[in-house]
Amino acid sequence: MRTLFLLLPFAVLLGGVTACEARTPQVVRQEVSVRLDPPQHELSGSSSVRFAAGAGSVAFRLSSGARVSEVTLAGRPVPYRFTGGLLVAELPGTGAAQTLTIVYRARFNDPVSASPGAGEDPSYGVSGTITSQGTFLGDSAHWYPVPEEVPAQRQVAVTAPAGIEAVSFGRRVSRETRDGVTRSVWQESHPVGALSLCAGPYRVEDRTVDGIELHSYLYPENAGLSGRYLDAAARYLRFYSALFGPYPFEKFAVVENFFQTGYGFPSFTLLGGAVLRLPFIVDTSFPHEIAHSWWGNAISIAPDSGNWCEGLVTYLADYYLKERRSAAEARDYREQLLIDYASLVSPEQDFPLTRFESRSDPASRAIGYGKGAFVFHMVRRRIGDEAFFSALRQVVGSRLYQSASWRDFADAFSKSSGKDQRAFLEQWLTRPGGPRLRLAGVTNRREKGDWSVSGSVAQQGAGYRLEVPVRLETQAGPLETRVALAGEGAPFRLSAAAAPTRVVLDPDAEVFRILSREEIPATVNSVKGSRELLGVRTANCRAGAQGFEDLLASLSQQDARVVSEEELAKGEFADRDLIFCGVPGERRLLPHWPDGVQVEREGFSVAGERYSGPDAALFLVLPRPGTAGRVTALYLPLSEAAGAQYGMKITHYGKYAELVFAGGGNRQKARLAVPESAAAVVLNPLNQAGL
Structure with missing residues (x-):
């Protein structure tokens, strides 16, 4: 199916689904009533579904482990089969x-x-579980009979032991505790998708802001965070409503899960307790999930058209909020997207955005979230803010409570800008990878008192049509031009009265491109993205064999070969990336430490702070000497317990090269400078310079 998909023309790829399937019966209303029994991990339920006139054979998805006791119509049994x-x-x-x-x-x-573990599965393999700790029933659990189409109206009633509060989609119609049970009823005005349900011994707080009902459902130990999250919910709902249009649901709730998730459901977000307590989450992951209220929830992804949603929400939350705070933060984020893509995505793993469905590994995340976000950024730069956000409002206005495809965005961007944007988008959506760009033939000449700098921007591989910024830095300040590129290369020329010092390709990281190996700094993601990683277990490895294997698995390197230090000395591994567990006996095997870092077999010092007790761990990633583009990493937990506590956290710090953990969390983190040898040419103002 995927091979055929790639052969379809762009107009079809962006067009969504054709009406080739038989029309499903219209579902007028569905009422679901369930009773939770946490000690038995069970629910008992009933569902009444009203079909429009003319319905004959009707079908539902229901958990294959369910036991159906009766199917009736007006109290009379109806023939059915359940397999x-x-x-x-x-x-x-x-x-x-x-x-x-x-x-x-x-x-x-x-x-x-x-x-x-720290894999890419956001559910950690849990689709449905009912426990005394809490209940999570995702849409894929089919915990109620899910009809073939979304009902026009839907209501859910949940009964649980007293004190167990439940949350589902829609407005909370009622909530009470009586006769040893707690019961709540939820009703949707505009049902979307299949239902999810969460429950636990929550403390509940309510408020209303701008006509929107806000709720927090938090465990007692985190109930004190309620005000902070409700304040943030009000702030971000107002912010995004101004950008896209009115909030599309009846309520918004922040709900705590008993294991660590980060979900955005229609009308609530579900965050794990440890996630909620992180001080930065309220202004990072939290607005990301709120933005999903419009993109992904109120407007779903059209089947077989590619998942545009994660790239758009990453751009509108993770990136755009940084841009509003600081131009430097925004530039760093764009640059990091390029570094992550180059570090994590190999040619064998790459695929077009029209084939992205969901993240399953670091490479798919870098494509669907990172490259997807960059595409929206390039469109915005191309057509301007007014046209860009007007187009998003157009999509909301025309596709609310329906699905949308890349075609809908291409059409909206074209309409709002007054110029067809489909050809521009096509090249980024239907091809894997991106352009490989470099400066070529750069010369610097003195002409009649001024300086003339010329050269070209060269493009390797399939020609992309794009405009590439080129900046000339001079002793009096920078000058910039944009080079229109369509084929293998395009020339540029800049004149300056002051002496030039350097020419830089795309200095602010405005264009999606594949960085050369020389432009990529060593990071945790370099280890995650390595295709030839060798693990080396030294005599000083205090993580234990299993602890080291767990670390590799969390870095998506569970298949990496692991050898002893003695085997490394005997083998031919010059072309490998290396990760040492513990300090090797031969110091020559490790690179020079960064400034401010000292490492011994019994401890380490970073930025003047000494760590020698059992509650500490160090992780370093540095360029491997003498091997272009290869890295050497050092994993140094000072005890097995420190390895167990901190090892699985390292994968979450993908852009860093230097990490220190102690006292229960991260104490220090640092990045290496980004090399730019392939993207910049240093000029000699006294002589002609070339490349």
Whole structure:
């Protein structure tokens, strides 16, 4: 199927789904009622579904482990079959609407790890679980009979032991605790997607802001964070409503999960307790999930058109909020997207954005989130802020509570800018990778008292049509031009009265491109993206064999070969990236330490602070001497317990090269300077310079 997909023309790829399938029966209303039994990991439920006149055979998705006790129509049994998670019932053909009722029980007990790995699966493999700690029932658990199409109206009633509060989509119609049970009812005005449900011994706080009902459902130990998150919810809902249009749901709730997740559902976000307590989350991951209210929830992704949603939300939350704070922060973020892509995505792993569905590994995340965000940035730079945000409002106005494809965005950008943007988008969406750019033939000449600097921007591989900024730095300040590139190269010339010092290609990282190996600094992501990583376990490795393997798995390197220091000395591994667990006996095997770092076998010092007790760990990534583009990493936990506590955190610091953990968390972090040898040419003002 994917091979055929790539052969379709762009107009079809961006056009969404064709109407080739039989029309499903119209679902007028669905009412779901469930009772949770946490000690038994079970729920008992019933669902009444009203179909429009003319419905015959109707189908539902329901957990394959469910036990269906009855399927009735007006109290009378209806023939049905239930196999492999698909329930099909036959309704008598009539000219009137009919209500089908399904009664069932189901058990959900997916294992939840107390210390989950740091992979790319945001659910950690949990689709449905009901426990005394808490309940999480995702849409893929099919915890209720899910009809073939979303109902026009939907209501959910949840009953649980007293004190167990539940949250689902829609407005909270009622909530009470009586006779040993807590019951709540949720109703949607505009149902979207399949339902998810969460429950736990929450402390609940409510408020109303601008007509939107806000709720917090937090565990007692985190209930004190409620005000902070509700204040932030009000702030970001106002901010994004001004950009896109009115908030599309009846309520917004911040809900705590009993394991570490970061989900944005229609009308609530679900964050793990440890995540909630991180001080920066309220202004990073939290607005990301709020932006999903419009993009991904109120407007879903059209099937088989490519997931545009994660790239757009990354751009509008993770990136755009930084841009509003600081131009320097914004530039660093764009540059980091390019570094991550070059570090994590190999040609064998690459694919077009029209094939991105969801993240499954670091490479797919760098493509769908990072490259996707960069595409939206380039469109915005091309058409301007007014046209860009006007186009987003157009998409909201035309596709709200429906699905959208890349085609819908291309059309909206074209309409708002007054110029067809489809050809520009096509090259970024339907091809893997991106352009490889460099400066070529740069010369510096004195002409009639002024300086004339000329050269070209060269492009390797398939020709992209784009404008590349080129900056000339002089002793009196910078000058800039934009080079229109369509084929293998395009010339530029800049004149300056003051002596030139340097020419820089795309100095502010405004264009998506594949960085050369020489432009990529050593980072944690260099280890994650390595295709030839060798693990080296030294006699000084205090993580233990299993601890080192766990670290490699968290870095998506579970298949990396691991050797002893003695085996390394005997083998031919000059072309490998290396990661040492512990300090090797031969110091020559390691690069020179950065300034301010000292490492011994029994401890280490960073920035003047000494670490020698068992509660500390160091992780360094440095260029491997004598091997272009290769890195050497040092993992130095000072005890097995420190390795267990801190090792799995390292993967979350992908852009850093120097990490220190102690006292329960990260104490220090630093990045290496970004090399720019392939993107800059230093000029000699007294003589002609060339490249």
